[in-house]
Amino acid sequence: MKPFTEKAIQIIKNIPEGRVMTYGQVAFAAGSPRGARQGVRVLHTMSSKYSLPWHRVISSRRTLHQGSGCS
Incomplete structure (x- = not known):
């Protein structure tokens, strides 16, 4: 896995409940x-x-991006 992908996964996992980040x-x-x-x-x-x-x-x-993992 590429370093960017690993970092992005960790960042997304660590977004606190009730908070959002943009892409x-x-x-x-x-x-x-x-x-x-x-x-x-x-x-x-x-x-x-x-x-x-x-x-x-x-x-x-x-806004939520349509298709951003909504399954």
Whole structure:
């Protein structure tokens, strides 16, 4: 697994209950300031496997991204 993916998974797992982050914030915190789309990919492909709280990651427009792991 790539370092960005590992970091993004840990960041998403550690978003506190009642709080949200944008995909861009997750990417920035994981070391890739322009990697918001990669954050979407991580959440979409890894949310079931790692029990990621997909509902705590939102778009920059402050909305849930359709298909962001909602299953």
